[in-house]
Amino acid sequence: MEAFQKIHPLEFYRKFLQRSVRPDGRSLNDIRKTSISTGAITTACGSSFVKIGNTSVICGIRSEVGIPSFENTDQQTNIFVNLELGPICSNIYSSTKPSEQAMSLSSKLNSLVKRLDIPKEDFYFDQEGKVLWYLYVDIYCLDYDGNIMDASILALISSLKNVKLPRGIIENTNEYYKDTEQLRSLQINHYLFPLSFSIIEDFILSDPSNQEEQLSTSNLTITLNENFEICLLSYSGIKPISETILQESFEKLKNRIEYLKSLIDSAQEH
Amino acid sequence: MTNTRNDGRLNNQIRAFESEQSLLNKADGSARFTQNKSSVLAAVYGPIEVKNSRKQKILKSLIEVSFTPSVGNTTYLDKEKELLIKNALESIILTTLHPRTQISIIFQVFSDDGSIISCAINAACLALLDAGIEMQGLIGSVTLCYNHDKSIYLDPTAQEEKECKSLSVIAYGSQSSQIIMNKTEGTLSMDLYFKSLPLSKEACDKVISYIKLAVKNRIMGTISTNTTSTTIES
Amino acid sequence: MxxxxxxxxxxxxxxxxxxxxxxxxxxxxxxxxxxxxxxxxxxxxxxxxxxxxxxxNEQKRYIPQVEDMVVGVITEKHAESFKVDIGSSCSALLSAYSFENATKSNKPLLNVGNLVYARVSVANKDMEPEIVCLSVRNKSEGFGQLMAGYLFNCTLGLSHYLLSEDCPILATLGKHIPFEIAVGVNGRVWVNSKSNLHTIIITNTILNSQFIPDDQIENFILKLIESRT
Missing domain, CATH: 2.40.50.100 (RNA polymerase II/Efflux pump adaptor protein, barrel-sandwich hybrid domain)
Incomplete structure (x- = not known):
């Protein structure tokens, strides 16, 4: 049976999909066991660790002070996200060349964060805002078993909610002091709830594993916030997708929102 | 009362198209697509031998996309654009007809005034037709921006893209009414999103009929100066 | 249809x-x-x-098809075969025995860089194409090496036009300048005439014929000849 899986992976999967199950026992809509924990990295000002099935992602946030930028836009310019897929997570990634997939995902995560609507005052180092905090979010994948996007988005929002910034004091216009006794967190009232799908032939699979992603012809990632507004929708694939399938996908995500919200909230309490 | 935009367009008005084909000598196909101040040149080489033989696919042709912005080096933002465009084009090119070969599509942005991914995909469609690469249909792409006051602007300029609440790049093919590629960012209500889909489909259809007209004018133009009928001699 | x-x-x-x-x-x-x-x-x-x-259409890239007649450039010479560049994604194989009267002791004297006019015998998407310098009746009939002359590239549409019956350009050119020509459907044209000047005039006429209407071709040719002599 293992030989059959290696020689004809698509045929092997088709036999399962036709009966609406997957080789690991899940139905087409089941999502793997998800767990979120925060605060694992004590040297970072915020961190989180997310595990979806075997896919593990760790996220750490580093804070730095800097002067405000001159751009005057509504969008967030204080948070920079970088996702790295290195050889530790899978043998398909090399350590020297940054993978295109990692760059594309970093770009998507940055655009998600840009429109998160965190009040500007949260980033003030001192009272007036002459100097600002800049947050550098680093997401590392430790184990790649498909669906890196969901894990990264959950890791991102959990670690942002976990961020504790010290109060800042500026003396004599040149000396900065951080009062590490008094810590405050960012006021992030929004949540991000992601769900990714892979389409193999005409079957739509939620939360694809690595092998399912490799066999898929198209990929869809959707993210809703707590008001059921679309924060990210990304569809690309060899075959086109119809509106009805998009609407069904949103319904599936809506059913999962309660569970994800409780996961994110309970991770913050510890 | 119609709310006009900064350049005087209506909400659902796209900028006028201009295109040139076969600009480059060496490339198998090339085209430049311009929408007012957004202009992208696409060059197609293929089917050619695969440069990096590790990436060679046994049953299909490999599609390689390279995107160079008008200013600066390529960053991770350009890499994301490359992947989006590559996936969109891979769905209309018949890659199984040329196994173990490579089709390279190279983009150079001349000027970026918003909707640059859509401009690039439209330029690629024209360049692929110029190169004679087999496709299952034509592809047209359009960008929409959703504003804070719930209005929708078609084909936004760079300024409108910065000020909007959310942005969506969408591509449709000529063969079906299903979406080939879509990427939205920013906060957007589901109702507004689904309501705007027919609008974007109509806009993409307009792009596709423009592409058809442009290619027809070019081909009928050159053939008519030669002869009316051609037969192959033995 | x-x-x-x-x-x-x-x-x-x-x-x-x-x-x-x-x-x-x-x-x-x-x-x-x-x-x-x-x-x-x-x-x-x-x-x-x-x-x-x-x-x-006006594409430049040639996709090999069986029975096409092409002009190729020899890029590699092996013991019993040659690798020929015909403009497709893969070089074509020309066996040393696919010439008229070729045997083990009587192989054709071709080197790297020579031009050949050949017929495509095997062409499918999964294999490299094969060409032969023989006609369907296994005689040479014009296939084989092209000596001297000048080779230039054109679009596939133009090469089909040149091969059509009573192509007016070639007839008009022939009235003023004697020349020989071999047109490959892979977008390659070989021209040979008595002097370099004539070859240049012929090349320019053929390449510009896509943009000049038929009735003005004659004037174009006469102008070119006058300006040089």
Whole structure:
């Protein structure tokens, strides 16, 4: 049976999909066991660790002070996200060349964060805002078993909610002091709830594993916030997708929102 | 009362198209697509031998996309654009007809005034037709921006893209009414999103009929100066 | 199907439904279930000689098809075969025995850089193409090495036009300048004439013929000849 899986992976999967199950026992809509924990990295000002099935992602946030930028836009310019897929997570990634997939995902995560609507005052180092905090979010994948996007988005929002910034004091216009006794967190009232799908032939699979992603012809990632507004929708694939399938996908995500919200909230309490 | 935009367009008005084909000598196909101040040149080489033989696919042709912005080096933002465009084009090119070969599509942005991914995909469609690469249909792409006051602007300029609440790049093919590629960012209500889909489909259809007209004018133009009928001699 | 001939088509256009049709389709047309669909943009043509439909466009890249006559440049010489560049994605194989009267002791004297006029004998998408310098009757009949002369590239549409019956350009050129010409359907044209000047005039005329209407070709040629002599 293992030989059959290696020689004809698509045929092997088709036999399962036709009966609406997957080789690991899940139905087409089941999502793997998800767990979120925060605060694992004590040297970072915020961190989180997310595990979806075997896919593990760790996220750490580093804070730095800097002067405000001159751009005057509504969008967030204080948070920079970088996702790295290195050889530790899978043998398909090399350590020297940054993978295109990692760059594309970093770009998507940055655009998600840009429109998160965190009040500007949260980033003030001192009272007036002459100097600002800049947050550098680093997401590392430790184990790649498909669906890196969901894990990264959950890791991102959990670690942002976990961020504790010290109060800042500026003396004599040149000396900065951080009062590490008094810590405050960012006021992030929004949540991000992601769900990714892979389409193999005409079957739509939620939360694809690595092998399912490799066999898929198209990929869809959707993210809703707590008001059921679309924060990210990304569809690309060899075959086109119809509106009805998009609407069904949103319904599936809506059913999962309660569970994800409780996961994110309970991770913050510890 | 119609709310006009900064350049005087209506909400659902796209900028006028201009295109040139076969600009480059060496490339198998090339085209430049311009929408007012957004202009992208696409060059197609293929089917050619695969440069990096590790990436060679046994049953299909490999599609390689390279995107160079008008200013600066390529960053991770350009890499994301490359992947989006590559996936969109891979769905209309018949890659199984040329196994173990490579089709390279190279983009150079001349000027970026918003909707640059859509401009690039439209330029690629024209360049692929110029190169004679087999496709299952034509592809047209359009960008929409959703504003804070719930209005929708078609084909936004760079300024409108910065000020909007959310942005969506969408591509449709000529063969079906299903979406080939879509990427939205920013906060957007589901109702507004689904309501705007027919609008974007109509806009993409307009792009596709423009592409058809442009290619027809070019081909009928050159053939008519030669002869009316051609037969192959033995 | 007949009503589409000489019409402009784009990829995705349904040309005909196959019910009882018995047609041969060439490049640019595909059979999809019970329909014939165009996969390239161009003008649908019907070849009376070979009796098949194909799509004519101005592309530059050649895709090998069996029975095409091509001009190739030898790039590698091996013991019993040559590797020839015919403009496709893969170099073509020319066996040393596919010449008239070729045997083990009587192999053709070809070197790297020589030009050959050959016929495509094997061409499918999964293998490298093979060419032979023999006609269907296994005689040379014009195939083989092209000596001296000048080779230039043109689009596939132009090469088909040059091969059409009573091509006016070639007839008009022949009235003023004696020359020999070999046109490959892979977009390569070989020209040979008595002096370099004549070769240049012929090349320029052929390349510019795409942009000049037929009635002005004669004037164009006369102007070029006068300006140099």
């Amino acid at each position: 007949e009503n589409f001939v000489d019409q402009f088509v784009v990829p995705g256009d349904v040309i005909a439904k196959i019910e009882d049709l018995k047609v041969r389709i060439g490049h640019g047309l595909l059979q999809s279930k019970d329909q014939i669909i165009a996969s390239k943009s161009g003008i649908l043509r019907y070849s009376k000689h070979h009796k098949f439909y194909w799509i004519e």
